[in-house]
Amino acid sequence: MSKTITRADLSESVAQRAGLSKAEATRLTDRMFELIGEALMSGETVKLTGFGSLQVRARAERIGRNPRTGKEHIISPRNTVVLTPGQHLRQTLDDLKR
Template sequence: MLSEAAAQKTGMSKHEVAAIGDAMFALIGQALMEGEGVKLTAFGSLQVRPRAERLGRNPRTGTAHRISPRHTVIFTPSMQLRDQLDLAVTRAASKPARRRDWEVEAAVQPR
Protein backbone atom coordinates (compact mmCIF):
# COMPACT_ATOMS: atom_id res chain seq x y z
CA MET A 1 0.00 0.00 0.00
CA LEU A 2 1.24 3.47 -0.85
CA SER A 3 0.65 4.95 2.59
CA GLU A 4 2.64 2.13 4.23
CA ALA A 5 5.61 2.74 1.93
CA ALA A 6 5.45 6.50 2.57
CA ALA A 7 5.26 5.91 6.32
CA GLN A 8 8.37 3.72 6.24
CA LYS A 9 10.26 6.22 4.08
CA THR A 10 9.35 9.29 6.17
CA GLY A 11 9.27 7.77 9.65
CA MET A 12 5.74 9.10 10.16
CA SER A 13 2.88 6.89 11.31
CA LYS A 14 0.64 5.21 8.72
CA HIS A 15 -2.30 7.16 10.12
CA GLU A 16 -0.55 10.52 9.63
CA VAL A 17 0.56 9.64 6.11
CA ALA A 18 -2.91 8.40 5.18
CA ALA A 19 -4.49 11.62 6.52
CA ILE A 20 -2.09 13.75 4.49
CA GLY A 21 -2.71 11.66 1.37
CA ASP A 22 -6.49 11.85 1.79
CA ALA A 23 -6.30 15.63 2.21
CA MET A 24 -4.11 15.98 -0.90
CA PHE A 25 -6.43 13.86 -3.04
CA ALA A 26 -9.44 15.83 -1.77
CA LEU A 27 -7.72 19.10 -2.74
CA ILE A 28 -6.76 17.72 -6.15
CA GLY A 29 -10.32 16.52 -6.73
CA GLN A 30 -11.76 19.87 -5.67
CA ALA A 31 -9.44 21.76 -8.02
CA LEU A 32 -10.35 19.48 -10.93
CA MET A 33 -14.08 19.86 -10.22
CA GLU A 34 -13.60 23.64 -10.39
CA GLY A 35 -12.03 23.20 -13.82
CA GLU A 36 -8.49 24.02 -12.71
CA GLY A 37 -5.41 22.12 -13.84
CA VAL A 38 -3.21 20.48 -11.21
CA LYS A 39 0.56 20.35 -11.61
CA LEU A 40 2.48 17.79 -9.57
CA THR A 41 6.11 18.88 -9.81
CA ALA A 42 8.44 16.25 -11.32
CA PHE A 43 5.47 13.89 -11.80
CA GLY A 44 2.99 15.37 -14.25
CA SER A 45 -0.19 17.37 -14.61
CA LEU A 46 -3.91 16.68 -14.50
CA GLN A 47 -6.34 18.62 -16.66
CA VAL A 48 -10.08 18.48 -17.21
CA ARG A 49 -11.02 18.24 -20.88
CA PRO A 50 -14.37 17.98 -22.60
CA ARG A 51 -15.26 14.92 -24.68
CA ALA A 52 -17.68 15.38 -27.54
CA GLU A 53 -20.76 13.27 -28.11
CA ARG A 54 -19.93 10.22 -30.17
CA LEU A 55 -21.33 6.98 -31.47
CA GLY A 56 -20.27 3.86 -29.56
CA ARG A 57 -20.81 0.21 -30.33
CA ASN A 58 -21.58 -2.67 -28.00
CA PRO A 59 -18.75 -5.15 -28.71
CA ARG A 60 -20.90 -8.16 -27.86
CA THR A 61 -23.97 -7.34 -29.96
CA GLY A 62 -22.61 -4.77 -32.39
CA THR A 63 -25.50 -2.38 -31.77
CA ALA A 64 -24.71 1.32 -31.95
CA HIS A 65 -25.55 3.71 -29.14
CA ARG A 66 -25.00 7.37 -28.38
CA ILE A 67 -22.33 8.28 -25.81
CA SER A 68 -23.23 11.61 -24.24
CA PRO A 69 -20.75 14.48 -24.04
CA ARG A 70 -18.79 14.62 -20.78
CA HIS A 71 -15.68 15.91 -19.10
CA THR A 72 -12.72 13.69 -18.30
CA VAL A 73 -9.40 14.02 -16.50
CA ILE A 74 -6.27 13.75 -18.64
CA PHE A 75 -2.87 12.94 -17.10
CA THR A 76 0.25 14.20 -18.84
CA PRO A 77 3.51 12.86 -17.36
CA SER A 78 6.36 15.31 -16.79
CA MET A 79 9.51 15.11 -18.87
CA GLN A 80 11.42 13.97 -15.76
CA LEU A 81 8.98 11.08 -15.21
CA ARG A 82 9.16 10.11 -18.88
CA ASP A 83 12.96 10.05 -18.80
CA GLN A 84 13.02 7.95 -15.61
CA LEU A 85 10.47 5.54 -17.08
CA ASP A 86 12.45 5.18 -20.31
CA LEU A 87 15.61 4.48 -18.29
CA ALA A 88 13.85 1.87 -16.12
CA VAL A 89 12.35 0.12 -19.14
CA THR A 90 15.71 0.10 -20.93
CA ARG A 91 17.42 -1.39 -17.87
CA ALA A 92 14.70 -4.03 -17.48
CA ALA A 93 14.97 -4.97 -21.16
CA SER A 94 18.75 -5.43 -20.90
CA LYS A 95 18.44 -7.86 -17.97
CA PRO A 96 17.82 -11.52 -18.76
CA ALA A 97 14.18 -12.39 -18.27
CA ARG A 98 13.41 -14.24 -15.05
CA ARG A 99 11.09 -17.16 -15.47
CA ARG A 100 8.45 -17.86 -12.90
CA ASP A 101 8.23 -21.37 -11.44
CA TRP A 102 5.14 -22.21 -13.44
CA GLU A 103 6.84 -21.07 -16.67
CA VAL A 104 9.85 -23.30 -16.00
CA GLU A 105 7.61 -26.30 -15.32
CA ALA A 106 5.63 -25.69 -18.51
CA ALA A 107 8.83 -25.37 -20.56
CA VAL A 108 10.28 -28.62 -19.18
CA GLN A 109 7.23 -30.82 -19.64
CA PRO A 110 6.97 -32.62 -23.00
CA ARG A 111 3.97 -31.85 -25.16
Protein backbone atom coordinates in the same frame (compact mmCIF):
# COMPACT_ATOMS: atom_id res chain seq x y z
CA MET B 1 2.21 -9.45 -13.64
CA SER B 2 1.88 -5.83 -12.54
CA LYS B 3 0.78 -4.85 -9.04
CA THR B 4 -1.87 -2.25 -8.38
CA ILE B 5 -0.77 0.37 -5.85
CA THR B 6 -3.63 1.37 -3.57
CA ARG B 7 -4.16 4.45 -1.45
CA ALA B 8 -3.31 2.32 1.61
CA ASP B 9 -0.02 1.28 -0.05
CA LEU B 10 0.84 4.92 -0.67
CA SER B 11 0.01 5.87 2.92
CA GLU B 12 2.16 3.06 4.29
CA SER B 13 5.06 4.07 2.05
CA VAL B 14 4.76 7.70 3.20
CA ALA B 15 4.71 6.55 6.84
CA GLN B 16 7.88 4.49 6.42
CA ARG B 17 9.83 7.05 4.39
CA ALA B 18 8.82 10.13 6.38
CA GLY B 19 8.92 8.52 9.80
CA LEU B 20 5.24 9.23 10.46
CA SER B 21 2.63 7.04 12.09
CA LYS B 22 0.30 5.22 9.71
CA ALA B 23 -2.59 7.40 10.93
CA GLU B 24 -0.67 10.62 10.23
CA ALA B 25 0.43 9.39 6.82
CA THR B 26 -3.14 8.35 5.96
CA ARG B 27 -4.47 11.79 6.94
CA LEU B 28 -1.74 13.42 4.85
CA THR B 29 -2.34 11.36 1.71
CA ASP B 30 -6.13 11.59 2.04
CA ARG B 31 -5.93 15.37 2.33
CA MET B 32 -3.60 15.55 -0.68
CA PHE B 33 -6.10 13.63 -2.81
CA GLU B 34 -8.94 15.83 -1.52
CA LEU B 35 -7.03 18.97 -2.54
CA ILE B 36 -6.27 17.54 -5.98
CA GLY B 37 -9.94 16.61 -6.44
CA GLU B 38 -11.14 20.05 -5.31
CA ALA B 39 -8.74 21.78 -7.70
CA LEU B 40 -9.86 19.61 -10.62
CA MET B 41 -13.55 20.14 -9.81
CA SER B 42 -13.01 23.91 -9.83
CA GLY B 43 -11.45 23.69 -13.30
CA GLU B 44 -7.82 24.14 -12.29
CA THR B 45 -4.89 22.20 -13.73
CA VAL B 46 -2.85 20.30 -11.15
CA LYS B 47 0.88 20.23 -11.96
CA LEU B 48 2.98 17.69 -10.11
CA THR B 49 6.57 18.48 -11.02
CA GLY B 50 8.44 15.41 -12.21
CA PHE B 51 5.21 13.42 -12.57
CA GLY B 52 2.83 15.31 -14.85
CA SER B 53 -0.25 17.48 -15.09
CA LEU B 54 -3.85 16.54 -14.37
CA GLN B 55 -6.67 18.47 -15.98
CA VAL B 56 -10.36 18.08 -16.69
CA ARG B 57 -11.35 17.90 -20.34
CA ALA B 58 -14.82 17.87 -21.86
CA ARG B 59 -15.62 14.93 -24.13
CA ALA B 60 -18.23 15.51 -26.79
CA GLU B 61 -21.15 13.21 -27.48
CA ARG B 62 -20.08 10.47 -29.87
CA ILE B 63 -21.15 7.20 -31.36
CA GLY B 64 -19.68 4.08 -29.80
CA ARG B 65 -19.87 0.47 -30.81
CA ASN B 66 -20.37 -2.59 -28.63
CA PRO B 67 -17.37 -4.76 -29.61
CA ARG B 68 -19.26 -7.97 -28.84
CA THR B 69 -22.39 -7.27 -30.89
CA GLY B 70 -21.23 -4.49 -33.22
CA LYS B 71 -24.34 -2.47 -32.31
CA GLU B 72 -23.85 1.31 -32.30
CA HIS B 73 -25.01 3.50 -29.43
CA ILE B 74 -24.61 7.11 -28.36
CA ILE B 75 -22.08 7.91 -25.64
CA SER B 76 -23.22 10.98 -23.73
CA PRO B 77 -20.96 14.02 -23.31
CA ARG B 78 -18.92 14.03 -20.12
CA ASN B 79 -15.91 15.44 -18.37
CA THR B 80 -12.85 13.30 -17.79
CA VAL B 81 -9.51 13.72 -16.05
CA VAL B 82 -6.46 13.51 -18.31
CA LEU B 83 -2.88 12.91 -17.17
CA THR B 84 -0.18 14.47 -19.31
CA PRO B 85 3.03 12.81 -18.14
CA GLY B 86 5.95 15.06 -17.26
CA GLN B 87 9.36 14.76 -18.84
CA HIS B 88 10.85 12.80 -15.92
CA LEU B 89 8.01 10.25 -15.92
CA ARG B 90 8.17 9.87 -19.72
CA GLN B 91 11.94 9.33 -19.57
CA THR B 92 11.62 6.78 -16.77
CA LEU B 93 8.95 4.85 -18.70
CA ASP B 94 11.04 4.96 -21.87
CA ASP B 95 14.04 3.59 -19.96
CA LEU B 96 11.92 0.65 -18.76
CA LYS B 97 11.24 -0.36 -22.38
CA ARG B 98 14.96 -0.77 -23.07
